[in-house]
Amino acid sequence: MAPRCRSVCGILPPHLLEQIVRNGTDEQRSWAINTMTKDFTLRSIRAQNALLQTKSLKPLQVRAVGEGQPVRTIFDCDNEEDLRARIVRREGDSPTGDLAVDEAYDGLGATYDLYWQVYERDSIDDEGMPLDAYVHYGKDYDNAFWDGRHMVFGDGDGALVNRLTIAVDVMGHELAHGVTADEAGLVYSQQPGALNESLSDVFGSLVKQRTRQETADQADWLIGAGLLTSQVKGVALRSLKAPGTAYDDPVFGKDPQPAHMRDYVQTTKDNGGVHINSGIPNRAFYLAAVDIGGYAWEKAGRIWYEALRDQWLRPTSRFLTFAGATLRAAVRLGYSESSTEYQAVRQAWEQVGITV
Amino acid sequence: MNQHRDEGISISFERSGGFAGISLRASMDTAQLSSEESTEVTKLIGRVDLDRCAHTSSPSDRASDQFQYDLVITCGNKRHELSLAEGAVPAELRPLLNLLVQWAKRR
Numbered sequence: 001m002a003p004r005c006r007s008v009c010g011i012l013p014p015h016l017l018e019q020i021v022r023n024g025t026d027e028q029r030s031w032a033i034n035t036m037t038k039d040f041t042l043r044s045i046r047a048q049n050a051l052l053q054t055k056s057l058k059p060l061q062v063r064a065v066g067e068g069q070p071v072r073t074i075f076d077c078d079n080e081e082d083l084r085a086r087i088v089r090r091e092g093d094s095p096t097g098d099l100a101v102d103e104a105y106d107g108l109g110a111t112y113d114l115y116w117q118v119y120e121r122d123s124i125d126d127e128g129m130p131l132d133a134y135v136h137y138g139k140d141y142d143n144a145f146w147d148g149r150h151m152v153f154g155d156g157d158g159a160l161v162n163r164l165t166i167a168v169d170v171m172g173h174e175l176a177h178g179v180t181a182d183e184a185g186l187v188y189s190q191q192p193g194a195l196n197e198s199l200s201d202v203f204g205s206l207v208k209q210r211t212r213q214e215t216a217d218q219a220d221w222l223i224g225a226g227l228l229t230s231q232v233k234g235v236a237l238r239s240l241k242a243p244g245t246a247y248d249d250p251v252f253g254k255d256p257q258p259a260h261m262r263d264y265v266q267t268t269k270d271n272g273g274v275h276i277n278s279g280i281p282n283r284a285f286y287l288a289a290v291d292i293g294g295y296a297w298e299k300a301g302r303i304w305y306e307a308l309r310d311q312w313l314r315p316t317s318r319f320l321t322f323a324g325a326t327l328r329a330a331v332r333l334g335y336s337e338s339s340t341e342y343q344a345v346r347q348a349w350e351q352v353g354i355t356v
Numbered sequence: 357m358n359q360h361r362d363e364g365i366s367i368s369f370e371r372s373g374g375f376a377g378i379s380l381r382a383s384m385d386t387a388q389l390s391s392e393e394s395t396e397v398t399k400l401i402g403r404v405d406l407d408r409c410a411h412t413s414s415p416s417d418r419a420s421d422q423f424q425y426d427l428v429i430t431c432g433n434k435r436h437e438l439s440l441a442e443g444a445v446p447a448e449l450r451p452l453l454n455l456l457v458q459w460a461k462r463r
Contacts, residue, residue, distance in 0.1 A: 143374040145421035147443075160461060161376070170375065177420040188418045196420070197377075224376065237376045251461055252378045268439070269370060269426060271418060275377025 067122050070112035071130040074101050077137045083150060085134055100135040100165045104153060107171030108133055111207045114172070115179070118210075118297055119305050124178035131175070135165060144170050146177035159231060160251065166226045172207030173223070176200040184313040191318040193274035198281035202304055205240055206297040216289040216296040222246065240286040243279030259283045261319075261353030281319055284348045288326075291344035299341055303329045323349040324356045363432035365401055369456040375421040380460035400452040401429065406436040409449060419443055425453060 075085035076098075088101050095102045108131045115121040123129040134152045141154025142161035151174040153164040164170050177200050180186055186196040201223050209219045223246075224237035234247020234255070243257035257279030258264060264280065267273045289300035306329035307313070313325050326345050335341040349356060366385040386394040406429060422442035429436045445453065 143376070143421065143423065145375065145419055145442075147419045147422075157461070164375065173375065174421065181420075188420055200420075227376070237378070247378075251380075256377075256379075269372035269379065270377060270424060271373060275373060 067128065068116050070109055070123065071128065072105055072108050072112075073130060073132050074104050075132065075134045076101065077134050077152075079136050079139045079155070081138045081141070083134055083147075083152070098135075100153065100155065100163050103163075103165035103168075104133040104135050104151075104171060107165060107168045107207075108151070108175065110168055110211050111172045111175045111203075114203070114207050114210050114297060119302065121179070121305075124175060125182050129178075133171070144174055146174045146181075148181065151175060151178075156227070158229075160229055161232075162227050162229055164227065167208070167224050168211055169201075169204035169208040169223055170227070171204075173200040173204035176203040179203070180308065183308050184310075184317065185315045186313075186317065187315045188271055188274060190272035190274075191277065192316050193271050194277035195281055195317065195319060195322055197274045197278035198285070199304070199308060201238060201240060201278060201282050202285045202301070206301045209295070210297050213295075215294055216300070217293070219296065221286055238275075238279070238282070240282040243283055257282075259352065280352050280354075281322065284323070284352045284354070286348075287351055288345045288348035291348065292341050300345075302333060303335075303341070303345060306332060319354055320356065323354045327356055364430075365397060366430045367397070367456065368428040369453075369460065370426045371423050371453075371457060371460070372426070373422065373424045380457060382456050382460040384456075384459065396455070397452075400455065401431065403448045404446070404452065405448075406431075406438070409438050409440065409446060410436060427456075 070091065072089075072091050073087055074089040075083070076088045077083065077085040088098065089096055089105055095105075112123060112131065115123070123131065132150045134150055135155075137152045137154045140157040142157045142164075144151070144153045144164040146152075151171065153170070153174075156162045156164060177196070180196050180199050186192045186199075188196060204223060205219070205221060209216075212219075220236075221241035222236035222239055225235060227237060228234050228247065232247060232252060233249040234252070236246045238255070238257060239246045243259040244255050246255040246257075248254045256265065256276050258277060259279055260283075261280060265273045265276045267276065270276060285300060285304060288303070289296035292299045303326055307322060307325035310325035310328060312328075313321065317325075326349070327342065330339075330342045330345050331337070337343075346356065364385065364387050367383065369382045371380045384397065386397055389397065418441050425438070425440045425442070425445065427436075427438045427440075429438070440449075
């Protein structure tokens with residue numbers, strides 16, 4: 001039996017819930033009221049946590065190791081869709097020889113290191129949250145996901161999609177969903193959902209670039225390179241550099257990502273196109289990073305990370321709001337409005353059709 | 357007893373989302389399938405309470421990078437439209453979805 005996943009990413013905007021209460025059936029109304037109650041509770045918890053997160057009041061933590069050290073545990077689902085799985089590798093254990101186990105362990109380590117060594121963030125919640133990854137999930141399961149607490153990786157179907165741990169940016173992408181949930185809590189639908197997806201692609205790509213020590217102009221800017229088998233006509237799942245060009249295949253169709261707001265895709269599928277329209281902010285990040293130059297995680301990445309922590313970012317924030325947050329973040333980081341960095345960020349958003 | 361045994365069944369299926377964000381689509385009609393395939397589809401549909409499935413999914417079932425399943429199933433004169441988050445898929449519907457994914461991946 002598959003676990004029923006719950007995620008704060010799934011809460012509808014309050015105004016939509018209010019519409020459902022006003023216009024829905026009795027059953028829909030009951031669900032909406034229940035959801036609003038939970039939403040309010042979550043917001044209260046977040047507000048309380050925010051107060052506790054000031055330095056003087058930060059709650060005491062019990063950690064197995066000190067700050068700056070990840071606490072990784074890898075579980076083997078034995079090809080069942082069940083997270084009641086056995087532990088196969090703990091923090092500090094030697095490699096097991098199981099590719100999926102060891103790739104997940106190393107990928108989470110590389111991701112933790114980016115957040116800690118570059119952004120001084122201690123894990124997903126900045127409080128040393130243990131990193132639990134589940135591998136060999138399901139049979140022929142061609143996916144990886146973040147369920148609100150855990151990262152889960154399938155083995156792929158073997159025919160068209162390889163094991164999901166094969167690309168380090170997949171681990172970076174999934175862990176970043178946890179960071180986004182902890183900071184902005186962007187809802188997983190429509191434009192906020194596409195922004196949520198883009199942030200995962202951006203930090204997933206930065207994990208890969210840092211692992212390879214590539215500058216912005218050396219990086220391939222691909223997400224999921226190596227995931228598609230040789231039977232598929234494509235180089236990866238997405239391209240931050242050139243959205244819409246990653247694959248063109250008889251079964252999978254053509255990469256549907258737009259690179260500009262004029263091509264924004266309105267759809268009810270994919271939670272409102274969260275993996276489609278993420279191409280727009282993805283390209284904005286690429287343009288800013290290449291224009292600034294050097295290692296993308298140092299300046300452009302730092303600006304995007306600080307923007308994610310912007311106090312004005314809300315769960316329902318859209319691309320334009322986030323673009324504004326990146327400019328405020330640039331200023332907070334000491335880049336004046338006439339600086340190369342500030343202008344690179346502003347022009348990057350303009351080039352994808354977003355003018356702040 | 358399978359209530360759909362004597363009815364023609366057509367299915368339009370799309371799986372979207374997932375980490376890859378790649379949509380898979382399949383359409384089928386039991387009238388155009390082999391006897392063996394038609395029997396299999398009819399059996400799998402017969403296991404599922406389609407009316408109940410149509411009301412099992414809510415936005416709170418969405419988890420980042422999980423799949424979304426959209427189906428239009430017509431059994432005789434009755435049409436069922438389902439849009440389900442992966443976390444809300446009932447166990448009895450999974451075999452049918454797995455079959456449809458296999459069909460969608462055929463080259």
